[in-house]
Amino acid sequence: MADFQPLSASQLADSYDAVIIGSGGTGLSAAIQATELGLKVAVLEKETALGGNTNRASSGMNAAETNVQLHHGVIDNVADFFHETYKDGGKLNDKDMLGYFVYHSAPAIDWLADHGIKLDDITITGGMSKKRTHRPASMAPIGGFLVKSLLRVIAEEKIPVFNETKVTKLSQAEDGRVNGVEVEANGTKKHIAAKAVILATGGFGASKDYMKRFRPDLLDYKTTNQPGATGDGLKLGEQVGAELMQMNLIQVHPTVQQDNPHVYLIGEAVRGEGAILINGEGKRFVNELNTRKIVSNAITALPEHSAYLILDQGIRDHVKAVEFYDQVGLVVHGDTIEDLAKKIKVDSANLQATVATWNEAVKNQKDTEFNRTTGMDRGIEKPGFFAIHIAPAIHYTMGGLHINTKTQVLDGNGDVIKGLFAAGEVAGGLHGNNRVGGNSIAETIIFGRQAGQQVTLYTQSLN
Incomplete structure (x- = not known):
């Protein structure tokens, strides 16, 4: 400040x-x-x-x-x-x-x-x-x-x-x-x-030492944390005999843009206001507002280990953070869904069908594919159309x-x-x-x- x-x-x-x-x-x-x-x-x-x-x-x-x-x-x-x-x-x-x-x-x-x-x-x-x-x-x-x-x-x-x-x-x-x-x-x-x-x-x-001690499987994951998040308080506590608990419980956040050296967390509000996730084929594959653990695991299970968030101007109007994501170059723009599909190199017919099915689900307030019940206030209909490439990263230490x-x-x-x-x-x-x-x-x-x-x-x- x-x-x-x-x-x-x-x-x-x-x-x-x-x-x-x-x-x-x-x-x-x-x-x-x-x-x-x-x-x-x-x-x-x-x-x-x-x-x-x-x-x-x-x-x-x-x-x-x-x-x-x-x-x-x-x-x-x-x-x-x-x-x-x-x-x-x-x-x-x-x-x-x-x-x-x-x-x-x-x-x-x-x-x-x-x-x-x-x-x-x-x-x-x-x-x-x-x-x-x-x-x-x-x-x-x-x-x-x-x-x-x-x-x-x-x-x-x-x-x-x-x-x-x-x-x-x-x-x-x-x-x-x-x-x-x-x-x-x-x-x-x-x-x-x-x-x-x-x-x-x-x-x-952001502590490689604590990761090595408690979750070596996550050592190579990027983190959304600031560099100072190195567990200093835990070290100080341990010196005076404090007990550590649940240290293996580490949250991986599903939607993190990590194509650049700087890692950006794409906030959950983007999905909360109506965005969907698609795989490399241009299809949805999960209830986007399930718990972070479930959504992260679903993305990691994809062949490409990453996915795209798809949203429109209507959703963007409700999440001011998208302006920032765009400013730093994380947002792909398309005039139409077809145009957007070309830019992110997914099957255009698939993506158009996916969005049409989703808009129908929003209209009827019934997602028959993945039983999503929240974040359905608006469809993906208002030009322009946007995509953000994401993958899971270490986000939060519950222990x-x-x-x-x-x-x-x-x-x-x-x-x-x-x-x-x-x-x-x-x-x-x-x-x-x-x-x-x-x-x-x-x-x-x-x-x-x-x-x-x-x-x-x-x-x-x-x-």
């Missing part, structure tokens, strides 16, 4: 009530919440840029029973949100974490709105039966919008954020409680005392540090490591074996706020 200037490490104080490691949605939410409850906090970020992986999120933030849904005529139920997420996660989700998450999703939307961060539009993602993916009315990608908006609040509240400041170690008192951090910045080392530390460092989707609903980090015996909290993608358990699109942004705000609240209670108990 151009107008927010992080501080240099030379301005670090010697002590804080709480040190928050990571400047994505989780870290920024935790910092705002803790500050508003009276704590003196600092946010430390190892990269130059702020925002971490949150910057790359494009679909939205899931929540149920919100006023925003009612304004759009969507009557939802928190219990449905719970059961669908539990089913989509292969029933491997930590039920307590999931319960806390779904019941605190609507208040999180309200909390953002209280800070002038309004998510007034809704869409749908795979595995959900209702439109519960909240996003800004401008339909801008959620991630950049959220980071920029949270940094505005951070600036207003004068919360210190330091970049290019890497935490190398957690310090502990004799009784084992975490009481500070060792940092490295500009080649110098410094110890900062803190009553508590929040790990908000994100996942390990991580074992925490409880209070975001307290647990050791191998299930005991709380006092003074250490974690939230967001660094923590495991919430998503089971498949994260639903729109749930990670919700997790950053819901559990970021919870970490801010729990750290406040913890530090008060020390006084």
Whole structure:
């Protein structure tokens, strides 16, 4: 964000009530919440840029029973949100974490709105039966919008954020409680005392070390993650005896454009607003809004291991991110379906028949081929016509540090490591074996706020 200037490490104080490691949605939410409850906090970020992986999120933030849904005529139920997420996660989700998450999703939307961060539009993602993916009315990608908006609040509240400041170690008192951090910045080392530390460092989707340890089969996959997603919080936690859980559960995102050195995730909202997937023969091969795991496996099973997203101007009008994808050269244009087929070298008659069958399915609200029931608000009829070449890539790490609903980090015996909290993608358990699109942004705000609240209670108990 151009107008927010992080501080240099030379301005670090010697002590804080709480040190928050990571400047994505989780870290920024935790910092705002803790500050508003009276704590003196600092946010430390190892990269130059702020925002971490949150910057790359494009679909939205899931929540149920919100006023925003009612304004759009969507009557939802928190219990449905719970059961669908539990089913989509292969029933491997930590039920307590999931319960806390779904019941605190609507208040999180309200909390953002209280800070002038309004998510007034809704869409749908795979595995959900209702439109519960909240996003800004401008339909801008959620991630950049959220980071920029949270940094505005951070600036207003004068919360210190330091970049290019890497935490190398957690310090502990004799009784084992975490009481500070060792940092490295500009080649110098410094110890900062803190009553508590929040790990908000994100996942390990860009860590070859952790992949080698837990999922060697994915070593050659590209990743949608920013280069800093190397599992630093897991390393820091492991040093003080934290338990890692479900580390083998890694989500591969089905729709990633990876023909260029820079990998671009094509957000689920593109399918949520009506796009279809076709194989090398120009035919559909899957319910495009099934879970990410199922859709990714279906693409990998194709002879070409890749597919094309097909959409029209009507769909494009509802997903502003497509403008960005086009700007960076990822979108193939066609005046007609026939023209588009030629450009992407698929059988023209097949593609025309596929689109015609799909438009009929949308008209009748019945997809006899693949039983798709969502993302059918509009067909593919309005010129121009567009295609984006995609294939699966490592996207999200469901496993991580074992925490409880209070975001307290647990050791191998299930005991709380006092003074250490974690939230967001660094923590495991919430998503089971498949994260639903729109749930990670919700997790950053819901559990970021919870970490801010729990750290406040913890530090008060020390006084």
